[in-house]
Amino acid sequence: MKARPLALEQPLPLAERPGEPLPGPSDWSFELIERYHRIIKATADRFGLDTYPNQLEIITAEQMMDAYASVGMPVNYRHWSYGKEFIATEKNYKRGHMGLAYEIVINSNPCISYLMEENTLAMQALVIAHAAYGHNSFFKGNYLFRMWTDAASIIDYLVYAKNYVAACEEKHGMETVEAFLDSCHALANHGVDRYRRPTRKSLAQELAERADREAYAQRQVNDLWRTLPRKAEKEAAASETRRFPEEPQENLLYFIEKNAPLLEPWQREIVRIVRKVAQYFYPQRQTQVMNEGWATFWHHKLLNTMYDDGFLTDGVMIEWLKSHTNVIYQPPVGHPAYSGINPYALGFAMYTDIQRICESPTDEDRAWFPDIAGKPWLPTLHEAMRNYKDESFIGQYLSPKLMRELRLFAIRDDEKDAEYEVAAIHDERGYRQVREMLSHQYDLGSREPNIQVWNVNLRGDRSLTLRHFQHKDRPLHDTAAEVLKHVARLWGFGVQLESVNGKGDVTKRFSVPAPAG
Amino acid sequence: MQQIIDRRLAGKNKSIGNRERFLRRYKEQVKEAVKRAIDGRGIRDIERGEDIRIPRKDISEPVFGHGQGGIREVVHPGNREYVQGDRIEKPKSGSGGQGGSGKGQASDQGEGEDDFVFALSKEEFMQVFFEDLALPHLVRTQLAEVPEWKSHRAGFSSDGTPNNLHVVRSMRGALGRRIALGAGKRRTLAELEDELADCRAALQPGDAVAEAHIKALLERIELLRGRVERIPYLDPIDLRYRSRVRVPVPTSKAVMFCLMDVSGSMDESRKELSKRFFILLYLFLTRHYEKIELVFIRHHTQAQEVDEQNFFHARETGGTVVSSALVLMEEIIRARYSPSEWNIYGAQASDGDNWHHDSGRCRELLSEKLLPLVRYFAYVQVAEEEQNLWEEYTQLQAAHKHFAMKKAVSADQIYPVFRDLFKKEGAKAA
Numbered sequence: 001m002k003a004r005p006l007a008l009e010q011p012l013p014l015a016e017r018p019g020e021p022l023p024g025p026s027d028w029s030f031e032l033i034e035r036y037h038r039i040i041k042a043t044a045d046r047f048g049l050d051t052y053p054n055q056l057e058i059i060t061a062e063q064m065m066d067a068y069a070s071v072g073m074p075v076n077y078r079h080w081s082y083g084k085e086f087i088a089t090e091k092n093y094k095r096g097h098m099g100l101a102y103e104i105v106i107n108s109n110p111c112i113s114y115l116m117e118e119n120t121l122a123m124q125a126l127v128i129a130h131a132a133y134g135h136n137s138f139f140k141g142n143y144l145f146r147m148w149t150d151a152a153s154i155i156d157y158l159v160y161a162k163n164y165v166a167a168c169e170e171k172h173g174m175e176t177v178e179a180f181l182d183s184c185h186a187l188a189n190h191g192v193d194r195y196r197r198p199t200r201k202s203l204a205q206e207l208a209e210r211a212d213r214e215a216y217a218q219r220q221v222n223d224l225w226r227t228l229p230r231k232a233e234k235e236a237a238a239s240e241t242r243r244f245p246e247e248p249q250e251n252l253l254y255f256i257e258k259n260a261p262l263l264e265p266w267q268r269e270i271v272r273i274v275r276k277v278a279q280y281f282y283p284q285r286q287t288q289v290m291n292e293g294w295a296t297f298w299h300h301k302l303l304n305t306m307y308d309d310g311f312l313t314d315g316v317m318i319e320w321l322k323s324h325t326n327v328i329y330q331p332p333v334g335h336p337a338y339s340g341i342n343p344y345a346l347g348f349a350m351y352t353d354i355q356r357i358c359e360s361p362t363d364e365d366r367a368w369f370p371d372i373a374g375k376p377w378l379p380t381l382h383e384a385m386r387n388y389k390d391e392s393f394i395g396q397y398l399s400p401k402l403m404r405e406l407r408l409f410a411i412r413d414d415e416k417d418a419e420y421e422v423a424a425i426h427d428e429r430g431y432r433q434v435r436e437m438l439s440h441q442y443d444l445g446s447r448e449p450n451i452q453v454w455n456v457n458l459r460g461d462r463s464l465t466l467r468h469f470q471h472k473d474r475p476l477h478d479t480a481a482e483v484l485k486h487v488a489r490l491w492g493f494g495v496q497l498e499s500v501n502g503k504g505d506v507t508k509r510f511s512v513p514a515p516a517g
Numbered sequence: 518m519q520q521i522i523d524r525r526l527a528g529k530n531k532s533i534g535n536r537e538r539f540l541r542r543y544k545e546q547v548k549e550a551v552k553r554a555i556d557g558r559g560i561r562d563i564e565r566g567e568d569i570r571i572p573r574k575d576i577s578e579p580v581f582g583h584g585q586g587g588i589r590e591v592v593h594p595g596n597r598e599y600v601q602g603d604r605i606e607k608p609k610s611g612s613g614g615q616g617g618s619g620k621g622q623a624s625d626q627g628e629g630e631d632d633f634v635f636a637l638s639k640e641e642f643m644q645v646f647f648e649d650l651a652l653p654h655l656v657r658t659q660l661a662e663v664p665e666w667k668s669h670r671a672g673f674s675s676d677g678t679p680n681n682l683h684v685v686r687s688m689r690g691a692l693g694r695r696i697a698l699g700a701g702k703r704r705t706l707a708e709l710e711d712e713l714a715d716c717r718a719a720l721q722p723g724d725a726v727a728e729a730h731i732k733a734l735l736e737r738i739e740l741l742r743g744r745v746e747r748i749p750y751l752d753p754i755d756l757r758y759r760s761r762v763r764v765p766v767p768t769s770k771a772v773m774f775c776l777m778d779v780s781g782s783m784d785e786s787r788k789e790l791s792k793r794f795f796i797l798l799y800l801f802l803t804r805h806y807e808k809i810e811l812v813f814i815r816h817h818t819q820a821q822e823v824d825e826q827n828f829f830h831a832r833e834t835g836g837t838v839v840s841s842a843l844v845l846m847e848e849i850i851r852a853r854y855s856p857s858e859w860n861i862y863g864a865q866a867s868d869g870d871n872w873h874h875d876s877g878r879c880r881e882l883l884s885e886k887l888l889p890l891v892r893y894f895a896y897v898q899v900a901e902e903e904q905n906l907w908e909e910y911t912q913l914q915a916a917h918k919h920f921a922m923k924k925a926v927s928a929d930q931i932y933p934v935f936r937d938l939f940k941k942e943g944a945k946a947a
Contacts, residue, residue, distance in 0.1 A: 472589070
């Protein structure tokens with residue numbers, strides 16, 4: 001492994017102008033894809049994009065639907081919900097309700113990009129630039145991915161998970177395992193560590209440690225639930241008032257894996273698998289705008305550079321530009337096609353805007369972005385990609401000019417009010433507020449309810465109490481009662497959920513009794 | 518440089534396992550839908566897929582999420598008229614959640630609260646149907662097996678493989694296209710050439726105007742000739758290919774008589790049971806015969822030939838004389854289906870209730886007139902009680918190998934009546 005290359009100050013110059021552009025027929029061939037790939041790679045190198053090695057794979061539309069159904073991964077354990085996903089995708093695709101994505105890229109090392117067979121040559125070039133260089137360099141560079149995911153071992157881990165779940169189905173029956181997975185999936189979003197970094201393990205370690213873990217975990221749990229106090233624990237009386245857990249815990253699945261009294265070892269392992277997979281996807285959920293924007297910015301930059309260098313024909317150019325234009329289209333609010341802010345459009349616009357601020361700053365930019373205005377754009381852009389997530393990225397880099405261009409405005413919907421209020425718009429008074437609100441909109445903490453393990457009744461009925469801290473007095477959705485049943489199934493005893501508003505008052509209680517049997 | 522990996526041939530249908538799990542989980546709904554479909558469809562129409570609807574709430578996977586209420590702040594693009602502090606009326610429905618922060622969970626409910634609809638393939642549909650009937654697996658594979666196919670020509674099509682290219686057709690098309698596209702130009706060309714010849718003939722030496730005119734004519738002629746020549750000799754749209762279609766090749770033709778008692782005691786559920794009995798025989802026949810005709814005879818005290826709709830759904834009352842149907846069946850055979858040309862199958866369903874003097878006559882009719890004519894005759898009594906018809910028929914069983922009878926009060930009891938029929942086939946296939 002060589003050391004991470006420093007970001008280039010300036011793009012490197014072109015080695016040699018080609019005599020004629022690459023051929024641009026609409027049908028691709030392996031040879032042509034390789035020729036294009038070679039040029040795209042050379043161009044990406046000139047901009048100092050640091051990527052995992054690339055593995056390009058050609059797949060059919062059916063295989064693409066398969067990949068869709070198993071959350072984009074090439075292998076995964078079997079579960080009915082993936083079947084549901086597949087059936088829905090297949091139906092929509094066959095009736096022409098939706099097109100399939102042109103590509104899927106997997107955060108692994110080597111980085112696997114799926115190219116669809118149906119794509120034309122120009123589209124394959126676009127996909128390679130977008131996925132194999134855009135997303136790939138993002139996976140390798142962004143701090144969240146570096147911290148939370150281990151690209152080298154994810155495929156191995158999923159293979160292990162698939163085999164383990166299959167073995168459990170064999171041993172304990174398909175229905176039992178399925179019901180258990182349902183419960184784990186219900187909590188998957190609450191099964192991630194937000195602040196602690198997991199250690200990296202290879203598949204062999206993972207297997208070797210499992211046996212130890214199963215035995216050890218069970219011992220721990222037994223200790224916790226010991227009904228006869230040991231002699232050494234004379235201070236048992238003191239623990240009457242002891243709370244458990246001492247601090248509230250936000251990783252519900254982790255807490256259940258370690259502390260649920262009745263789970264069997266295989267069940268703890270399955271909780272762990274669901275938790276690990278959720279953790280792997282956690283960074284992706286937090287960097288949608290940045291990740292898609294980065295990939296879109298780079299396919300645009302790379303292919304345009306290649307055109308300027310004389311590698312692309314006009315036909316290829318027009319074709320990918322058409323697709324690019326569709327991807328970054330942002331319908332205005334009220335438009336029939338409007339469904340929130342398009343992450344491609346926002347991300348692309350922001351990176352492009354950062355380059356503009358570096359290269360030709362206005363007085364406004366100098367006032368708002370004194371650190372980057374007039375600096376070399378390439379290192380600034382890389383810096384922006386590496387060290388942020390959507391929330392902080394928008395908070396840091398959304399410029400007044402872009403807010404004006406997108407005509408962003410914020411609406412405040414207070415339950416107690418009969419009307420919506422326009423809280424801020426793209427003007428001098430509103431820039432900071434719009435930016436702050438948009439940034440919050442991408443904060444997972446405000447998108448998903450904040451639910452924590454609050455207390456376990458150790459001496460009594462062993463019931464578990466969860467606490468929901470309301471974000472701006474927003475209540476829980478009614479499905480919470482359903483989810484709580486799943487929690488009870490995992491915990492094995494009764495479960496309560498208290499919803500607490502900003503003032504610390506409990507406004508709503510959900511409660512399910514211990515599951516029968 | 519890394520190689521590009523071609524995965525197209527590997528690992529298709531990776532989701533089959535997941536799809537199966539989904540179907541298994543919703544087995545009850547699927548079964549219910551299949552049952553409804555069978556009751557609603559014609560006998561000939563059984564073998565196709567079916568759309569299954571499942572209420573969306575039954576298949577949702579609950580997660581913790583935000584509900585309506587509290588304070589929501591959402592940033593939207595494309596402001597046209599608002600300034601800070603404007604107030605906008607809330608929509609009446611109260612579900613102002615358009616886009617914005619509720620989006621996280623909205624994605625898979627994109628189609629609103631509609632049912633989750635998906636198509637059961639023909640194979641899966643038949644699988645559920647067979648399961649209901651408790652068919653042994655050997656029989657299932659026999660019934661599900663696709664008949665032999667042969668391909669034969671069916672005209673021409675505009676795409677195909679090169680080895681099916683029809684040269685004469687293609688060239689004929691090309692010729693027509695060339696004539697059509699060039700006719701106007703060639704006509705003008707001829708006119709111009711005539712004019713040129715005239716001008717040349719009338720040309721006086723030194724006449725600059727005439728010479729310029731000739732030059733202009735020559736240029737136009739040149740241009741037109743170029744255009745005519747540029748019409749392609751053969752264009753991809755001219756190509757015609759021999760088209761071939763695949764058709765099944767079962768052996769020959771058969772007629773199936775469906776006889777059913779429609780007297781008052783046959784309620785809907787008994788009729789549904791009978792229908793499954795007829796379907797099963799029909800399915801068996803479709804595997805073996807190219808052409809199958811269905812004859813529906815219903816009877817109470819009198820027999821009547823009717824269409825399928827009336828057969829299953831019309832309501833009648835009154836007493837029962839079974840022999841009337843047998844007599845009518847024999848008449849129809851004599852009139853329309855000569856046993857030397859047709860393989861004749863009979864299927865009779867009844868609740869066993871018959872006018873007591875008639876049952877003996879039924880036995881005689883069957884053994885003397887009908888059984889010599891038919892390949893197979895199956896009788897299903899869709900009620901438990903022993904009645905005189907059952908007793909009389911029992912006497913037939915020993916003497917006639919191609920007569921089968923059975924009591925069935927639920928769908929899974931129907932199959933044994935055909936056991937011999939299928940067993941014979943199974944032995945042949947083995």
